[in-house]
Amino acid sequence: MSVTFDPKNSRVKKAHQKRSLNSPAILALYSIMFICFLAGGISLLVMKIALGWLFIGLSAWPIMILFWIKNTLNEIPVKNTENFTDLLSEDLLLLLKAQMSSTDLIKILPKTPSGVFLMARFQLNIDLMDELTPSLPSETGPIYEKALAIREKTNSEEITGAILVVAIIENLPNFEQVLSGLKLDIQDLYQGINWYNYLHGIVKDAKKPVRSGGIARDLAFGFTPTLQQFAVNLSERYTGSRYKIQQAENFEIINQIIEAFSHQGRQNVALVGSYGSGRSTIVNSFAETLMNADSDIPNNLKFRQIYALDAPSLISAAKDQGELEYLMIKIFNEIYSAKNIILCLDNAHLFFEEGPGSIDIANLLVPILEAGKIRIILIMDDQKFLEISNKNPMLANALNKIIVKPSNREDTIKILMDQVPYFEHQKNVIYTYKSLLEAYNLSKQYIHDMEMPGKAKLLLEAAASYAENGLVTETSVQNTVEKTYGVKVKVASESEDREKLLNLEALIHERMIDQKEAVATIANALRRAGAGVKNQNRPIGVFLFLGPTGVGKTELAKTLSEVYFNGEDHIIRLDMNEFVSSSDVNRLIQSGEEEALSLTASVSKQPFSVILLDEIEKAHPSVLTTLLQVLDEGVLRDEKNREISFRDSIIIATSNAGANEIREKISAGVKIEEVKEELIEQLIASGEFKPEFLNRFDEICLFKPLSKDDLSSILDLMIASTNKTLEPQKISVHLSPEAKQTLIDKGYDPKMGARPMRRIVQKTVENAVATAILSGAVGSGSTLEITPENLEV
């Protein structure tokens, strides 16, 4: 039987009653009636008129109605049945009608808060929904049926507008195709429903009172004047309010902390994890848990307050180590006497090492930690913990270590969903679901000095400044990365990309002469990458260019950067003859703070680049071994162990190895494909390249020597380039056919390729132009005709 909406259902009746009765005007009317009857009755009785009793009696009815409205119509709970109408949210009870078409249904969904929520977060605007209407069944029955199923799948309490939006989409015969057009899948929409349910739950919970101990809560606990001076009370903000959302992801660690503090023995916890992994959030969630009387925690932990010690202010307040130790002892004594303090040492390593802004008081702390008389939470990163463990094993043994791992994708998205309402409230923007995913993806790839979820949160917050019309989209997040981190993450629109890939050969040949085989090989490889046919966990393309000097290997790399990445400046060039010793490996992976031009620093700043490894055969074997990982997996770790992604780069290595063989074979008329196979075998046999190195390349491209015809075309390009330089002066240069032939004759050198031609053009044509300009022989708007006589060859 088809699922239908029942307008006679008692919940529908209640919803209508609520709309008409639970309004401020009606409530005010009944309140006034109550006051008037009561006051009137009392007044009459004062005047000795018995009718007053009737008025007082009648005052009971408005108050009864008020009670009834406030208690029965405040909320219309769903019923525990499988009936569609029994499970509808209040707003839908008012909006749905018995006879409705799918079109009518689409029109009412933007009127529900949850429908608006889902449509805004997933950018499912009403026009798009209207476009989908013709593909939908005209009856609403199948949509309602799907809505019931989605409610079960998402464990939703009620059927909301958001569920109906998803049910409509799922009723489309080609819904997967529609969603992939929006770069979404159905699970994303289910996440959206859960996101709404979660936020709706928070809003409902916020109305419930929080019991936090009352006025005499701290009466039994001691004063802590010195601690107050040097520490921040983290618990204060959680007194009597639901200030912060409890994050489910932290429950496990919070329970571990509770466990550590509720038994005898060492009363400390060391939260060890990387910066951004949520260590401080855990401490804050713990503080909130302790301040809530309804929390399921032992009595000896209830209302204990967490103070975060401010190390820099403490260190700056003390003149020397002696005074610092005195202050610390004073603080510890206060904490011990107060009985309700948990001390939190953020960046705890500052208390265990000598240096600017830090001081070693391990000798003072270890006995306190071991005695377990004071509860302490220490926050430090894993590297510092290792250093401390090495330096002071006794201290490390005295700590209850809890590892805080960076969150995974699923948890990070949940945490971002948690955080978004705060950002939206603070920045007055709306975040789309895809902006959350993009914040995760881009922060994972481009932010290296923090861990998840911290870096994704940071990026998402910053993206609010790049909102368009109050909406933070994936583009806002991309813009943030580009502007804030100086990393170019956007190449071009999809249609531009497609067009570019299809016409790659033509675009390259606008700048490159001949080398058709090499260009075709590159273009095919890039098309495979662009179409997603190749492994996504590798660079876009990894190529080895082999051939004599001056035949266009570097030029092709530059052209690729121009054509594929929209700019010749998107090239990172490394002359490998500068990497000839094993110690040069360090220069590849130096961190950006120390060497701005190291390979890892350059790629982290500009991942969408052509990486040109010129004369690769000259690099030291250790350097080549280091590069193997990049060629294979598209990642390289810098000296600070941060993973730098090369997956958005095209890596091109060039080599002159085997140049003579290529030249000889090609001039002997051997086909380039045959030359390639022989040459590769020869290079392996001679030990110039190891097979595992050559195997890492997607393609090995051979560049043949240039013919005189090629050189003629190259000369045209060079003259065109000179004309472009002269364009601001409105002067142009034209070569007579004789002059051209003279230059080709002089500039042709099969061993050196196009390089001699470049020099000849500089010496002759450019000199002639300069002389003509300076002597006034050529003026603005005129063309300089170059003849063999002008050329000082």
Add this chain to the structure above:
Amino acid sequence: MAVAEIFLWWYAAGWRTFIQKNRNAISSITDFFSMSSLIRTLFKPYRQISAETANANSSLDLKFHMFLDRLISRFVGFCSRLILLLAGSVIILIGGVFSLILIILWPFIPLLPIVGIILTVMGVTF
């Protein structure tokens, strides 16, 4: 229909809800005055202000003074907590009695207009 619905609610779910609301109110007052905490810590020193415990080598005089200090601190703590405890208890008691009266009167409230009519007819005045 609506009138019947209101009356039905009044004597069933309404009454239960009213009792629950009163219970919550008393619980909020108890929390506000930290009653359980006050009882638990009734004899603790006031704000933990207390002399250190004497050790075995301390003189008898010192031990006596420390004992006296602790005693005074505990006495001050006891007095301050007792005052709050009494104030809280009185308010809870008043609130409780008031709630109890209202809960008992609850079923009679719908009948008040009839009572009013009777008293009017009887001509009762002050």
